[in-house]
Amino acid sequence: MSSPTRRQFLQSTAAAATIAATPLFLRAENKSGSAPLRVGSGEYVYECNHYWGELPSSIQWGATHDVAIDKSGLIYITHQNGGGVPMDAIVVFDADGKYVRSFGKEFHGGGHGLDLRAENGQEFLYLSDVKNHQIAKIDLNGEVVWKKGFPEEAGKYDNPGKYTPTNIALAPDGGFYVGDGYGSHYVHQYDADAKWVRSWGGHGSKPGELNCPHGLYVDTRPGREPSLCVTDRANNRLQYFTLDGKHLSYVDNLVYPSSLDVRGEVMLVGELDSRLTLLDKENNVLTYLDDDAEWRNTVNANGRRVRSQRDKWVDGKFVHPHGATFDADGNIYLAEWVVGGRVSFLKKVG
Numbered sequence: 001m002s003s004p005t006r007r008q009f010l011q012s013t014a015a016a017a018t019i020a021a022t023p024l025f026l027r028a029e030n031k032s033g034s035a036p037l038r039v040g041s042g043e044y045v046y047e048c049n050h051y052w053g054e055l056p057s058s059i060q061w062g063a064t065h066d067v068a069i070d071k072s073g074l075i076y077i078t079h080q081n082g083g084g085v086p087m088d089a090i091v092v093f094d095a096d097g098k099y100v101r102s103f104g105k106e107f108h109g110g111g112h113g114l115d116l117r118a119e120n121g122q123e124f125l126y127l128s129d130v131k132n133h134q135i136a137k138i139d140l141n142g143e144v145v146w147k148k149g150f151p152e153e154a155g156k157y158d159n160p161g162k163y164t165p166t167n168i169a170l171a172p173d174g175g176f177y178v179g180d181g182y183g184s185h186y187v188h189q190y191d192a193d194a195k196w197v198r199s200w201g202g203h204g205s206k207p208g209e210l211n212c213p214h215g216l217y218v219d220t221r222p223g224r225e226p227s228l229c230v231t232d233r234a235n236n237r238l239q240y241f242t243l244d245g246k247h248l249s250y251v252d253n254l255v256y257p258s259s260l261d262v263r264g265e266v267m268l269v270g271e272l273d274s275r276l277t278l279l280d281k282e283n284n285v286l287t288y289l290d291d292d293a294e295w296r297n298t299v300n301a302n303g304r305r306v307r308s309q310r311d312k313w314v315d316g317k318f319v320h321p322h323g324a325t326f327d328a329d330g331n332i333y334l335a336e337w338v339v340g341g342r343v344s345f346l347k348k349v350g
Contacts, residue, residue, distance in 0.1 A: 037316025045350025061341025066323030103142025113167030
């Protein structure tokens, strides 16, 4: 996470913590590990299994950032280890949390947003690398297809360092969108040949402007006109655009939204301010997963020191959700922006 965005976070957390919250649905099993805690309500109840995934001795989590799942059910996690020795930035597990393989030493310290799709029968990963100010297309064994830096055609940058892409949204036509969340707050559109099409946004809070466009998703849920949803993170909202970049609408009352995923009619919003939210196809709240204003204040106190104090973390509560993804069965995998990393498996039981 870059320093400008960190400063924006500090400025916004006090306001975000005052947003009205729905009480957390939490079954109070003890912390001994005898039974997982449950979060959610109604049809959306999940058992929290923290510290998921068995790492080999050759890899130590840095801050964990995102999750993608391939058609065979393998789970891909990005992280940013800050050590001086290059370490694989993408780690692959099976559904039981067993290590399968890892790759991406060239992205050491920069592994951030991760998306995956099939193209002509082969699956590819789309990675945002915040350390090297680039995006990359990679096959599932780590072979790089291409890397791209800032789009010179856009005319938005006089310095490559002002471009720090955080996430990519994949379009149905084979194109994609890039959110420059930690750089200059633009969204850049590319076609199916990975050629730049257009850019829009820029820093601000007015319609069409963005303040950390951190996560993106092309929303094609039934009954909705296909559109691009962007987590306008430091403005505490989602912002919708047409597929050619015209402002449509907002979804407000979120707390630093960072990631988006969809399963059926349900949208999953990962919020860096200690919460996950599930929205229906009209973007009404179905339930919150771990919505606790007192805990949120604790997490944000003292420069968010709790993110490095593992002994202060509470079972069934999240510290800083960064990337969250549904699997084929409706379970959720969550990567958190915390020191030393943490991946949680939220098993759907409701």
